[in-house]
Amino acid sequence: MQIEWPEVIRSIFSERGAFAASIAILFLGVLGSYLVWRWTHRLLRSAGVSDAVEGTPFERTARSFGTSTVGIVSTIAAVFVYVLAIVVAVNLAQLGNPDLFWARLVGFLPSLFVAAFALIIGLIVGDKAKLHVSERLRSIKLPEASIIPELVKYSIFYVAILIALGQLGVETMALVVLLAVYAFAIVVVALVAFWDLLRSGAAGIYLLLQEPYSIGDRVRIDDNEGIVQEVDMFTTRIESDGEEYVVPNQKVFSSGIVRIRE
Amino acid sequence: MTGLDEFLEELVADADAVCLFSPGKSHYETLAGDDVVVIATDNDVEADAFVKLPLEFQDLRDRIRFGVEGAVEHGYVDADADLVCLAKVFGEDADTVARVRADEFEKSGVYDLFANSRAEPSVIRDVLEVAVELGKKGQKGKPVGALFVVGDAGKVMNKSRPLSYNPFEKSHVHVGDPIVNVMLKEFSRLDGAFVISDSGKIVSAYRYLEPSAEGVDIPKGLGARHMAAGAVTRDTNAIAIVLSESDGLVRAFKAGELILELDPEAY
Numbered sequence: 065m066q067i068e069w070p071e072v073i074r075s076i077f078s079e080r081g082a083f084a085a086s087i088a089i090l091f092l093g094v095l096g097s098y099l100v101w102r103w104t105h106r107l108l109r110s111a112g113v114s115d116a117v118e119g120t121p122f123e124r125t126a127r128s129f130g131t132s133t134v135g136i137v138s139t140i141a142a143v144f145v146y147v148l149a150i151v152v153a154v155n156l157a158q159l160g161n162p163d164l165f166w167a168r169l170v171g172f173l174p175s176l177f178v179a180a181f182a183l184i185i186g187l188i189v190g191d192k193a194k195l196h197v198s199e200r201l202r203s204i205k206l207p208e209a210s211i212i213p214e215l216v217k218y219s220i221f222y223v224a225i226l227i228a229l230g231q232l233g234v235e236t237m238a239l240v241v242l243l244a245v246y247a248f249a250i251v252v253v254a255l256v257a258f259w260d261l262l263r264s265g266a267a268g269i270y271l272l273l274q275e276p277y278s279i280g281d282r283v284r285i286d287d288n289e290g291i292v293q294e295v296d297m298f299t300t301r302i303e304s305d306g307e308e309y310v311v312p313n314q315k316v317f318s319s320g321i322v323r324i325r326e
Numbered sequence: 327m328t329g330l331d332e333f334l335e336e337l338v339a340d341a342d343a344v345c346l347f348s349p350g351k352s353h354y355e356t357l358a359g360d361d362v363v364v365i366a367t368d369n370d371v372e373a374d375a376f377v378k379l380p381l382e383f384q385d386l387r388d389r390i391r392f393g394v395e396g397a398v399e400h401g402y403v404d405a406d407a408d409l410v411c412l413a414k415v416f417g418e419d420a421d422t423v424a425r426v427r428a429d430e431f432e433k434s435g436v437y438d439l440f441a442n443s444r445a446e447p448s449v450i451r452d453v454l455e456v457a458v459e460l461g462k463k464g465q466k467g468k469p470v471g472a473l474f475v476v477g478d479a480g481k482v483m484n485k486s487r488p489l490s491y492n493p494f495e496k497s498h499v500h501v502g503d504p505i506v507n508v509m510l511k512e513f514s515r516l517d518g519a520f521v522i523s524d525s526g527k528i529v530s531a532y533r534y535l536e537p538s539a540e541g542v543d544i545p546k547g548l549g550a551r552h553m554a555a556g557a558v559t560r561d562t563n564a565i566a567i568v569l570s571e572s573d574g575l576v577r578a579f580k581a582g583e584l585i586l587e588l589d590p591e592a593y
Contacts, residue, residue, distance in 0.1 A: 275496050279529045280483025291480035294523055303480060 086153035093149020101142035108134045120191035122184070137184060144177050179228040186224020190217045219246075260314060261298060267313040268297040277323055284322040285311050337425050338410050343403045345393055346420075347413035348379075353420065363402045365393035375402040380440045380451040384592040386415055388436070390426060395437035398428050405429055439578055439585045444563050445477035449526035452502040454588070456510055457569045457576045461590030463511075471571030472514045473551050475535070478564040479523035485561060486533040489518045493531055500526040519554070519566075537561035542582045555579045 108114065117123045117133045126132050131139075151170055194217035201209050222243065229236050255262075272295065277283050281292050283302060288311060290304030300316060302309045343361035346354060354364065354371040364373035367382060377396035383389035390411050397403045411424040440447045453474050464470050475482050493513060499506055501522060510520065510528075518532035537557040544556045548570070555566035560582030568577045569590075578586040 272498060273496075278495075279479045279523055279527075281480075282484075291484060293478070293480040294525055294527075296525065 083157050086157040089149055089153045089156065093146050093153070096149065097142040097146040100145045101138045104138035104141045105134060108137060116192070117188050120188055120195070122187045122191060133184070133188065137181070140177060140180055144173065147173065175231040175233070179231040182224055182227040182231065186221055186227070190220035190224070193217060193220055260312065263314040264298040264312045267317045268295075268299075271295055271300070271313055271316065272297070277321060282324040282326075284324060285309075285316055286319050289324070334423070337423060340408060341410040341425070342407035343397075343409055345390070345397065345409050345411040347389060347393065347411065348382075349412070349420065361403070363393070363397045365389075365396065375400070377402075377437075378447070380447055381454065386413060386422065386424070388586075388588075389413065390424060391431060391434060392436050394426060394428050395433065395435075396441070399437055399441065403428055435580060435583070435585050439565060439580050443477055443565050443580065445522070445524045445565065446526065449501060449522065449524070450476055450565065450567075452526065453522060453567050454576065454578070456501060456507055457567050458588065458590040459507055460511060460514060461569050461574050461576055469571055469574055470511075470514045470569065471551055472510070472569040473519040473535075473555055474522055474567045475519050475533075475555070475558055475564045476522045476567065477524050478562045479521050479527075479529045481562040482521050482535075482558060482564050483529065483533070485537050485558065486519070486521070486535045488530070489532040489534050490516065491532075494528045495530075497528075499528045501528060502526060519558075544579075544582075544584055552577065552579075556582050556584070559583075 114132065114134050120133075123133050126136055148170070151173075194213040197216050198210070198213040201212060222239075226236055226239055226243065229239070275295075277292055277295075279292050279294065282290070283292055285300070285302065288302055288304075288309040290302040290307070290309065292300065293303045293308065294301040298313060300311045300313060302311060343363060344357060345363050345365055346357065348366040349357075349364060349371060351371050354362070354373065358373075361375075362373065363375040363377060364371060365377045365379060367379045369376045369378070375397070377393055377400065379389070379392065383392060390413070393411070394403075394409060397409075398405050403409060405428055407428045409426050409428055411422075411426060412420045413422045413424065414420050415422045440450055443450060453476050457472060457474065460470060460472055493509075499509065506528070513520075513531045516532055519535050520531050521529040521533050523529050535554045535558045537554070538561060539553060539557040542553065542556040542560055544552055549572065552568055552570070555568045555577075556579050558564060559566050559579045566579040568579070569575075570577065574590060576588040576590055577584055
């Protein structure tokens, strides 16, 4: 198709007419890319994108080049439109070789832009996620905890790069396998590490919904007897004579509970 | 204005430490280096010596009292230190200079009430806010009274009995949840106390407290609600926050003693 339709236009117009038409298309391309640039700019701004990306390293790098994330994205969109116009015009005027090269370039352009967008979005989302996670972990004053936000960030970068490479047609099978192994390892580690917590949590949900015992009841779990002071997702607090037992809820299930009624 | 300058110089002379109440960043940095204690709701300036205010006390005397007691408790200043306090009363910037001795007023325990109670400080603050809110608006324009017993809920439940069905049975509402203000306002119409656990869960409403009232020393003229509040805090490790129906003040009790008195209208 793509090779056919310039021929159609050329047969409608004369040789000169086609040249004039291609010049006109070039101008239209300039106008169109300008409009696209303005609309994306306005759209992104009104969607609150510029506020959302404020402070991320990508935005800061963009600022140091005298532009912004919104600017870069809208410029890419404008360039896309303009390159498209140039390709159409060149094809029409038959300046270059009207063979497969242009057709393939046109076919390749969208993936190139999708790849660029995927990279930009990945960089920004990664940084944002890192900020968010480190904000959450701020109350934990543990130096080792600072590795978690970095892990989250680079995981997202990795996925973004995978998408971008996939768009460009690079063979990514090995990388996908690596990602799967990585995700599997995280799930396994989480399961093993949080096994007791998960069991306590499941028991805690039952305890909170059914309330077989509640705050103020006198109970005995294993050998710990006292008044229930607090029941939450993971633990039950039992107090007697200035001693407070923090019993994991899973224990309430495995060994049962004795309610003591006077 | 040499007289004024002299007076101010004399006022801040030989102070052992400076108490900054909710300072701005630049403000803090110009004073950093001296013995500075920052007293604010949030540690925005990342000061080393920091006392957390549970709420912005409108009354300067309450604010200074809380801050100074906190600073002494933390060991930032000595118990007999001379302190200069910079605070904001009217505007957004510090506009007031006050000089106090740390042992000038007898220890009221207002800092102790928040920091060293069984319940978490944020829970106590939330309950105080609910009480203040209730005191301001009342129930449909009429003044209401309320009694909140916070912390040590297990023991409090054993020293009280239900007056009616407990509306909070099998519910998991915590003070500070957005719906809570409305619920408490509705339930405050009926008599009895609210029991709130250490972590802020509302355990019960309509509780009739049955502590022994021996040796409870509260100001004369306060009613049965205050007496019950004072007595229950003596018998258990809980604290009690009372909204008075007659004079509309919010009072906090701990260990059988009146610790704090707030006027809801001032907030």
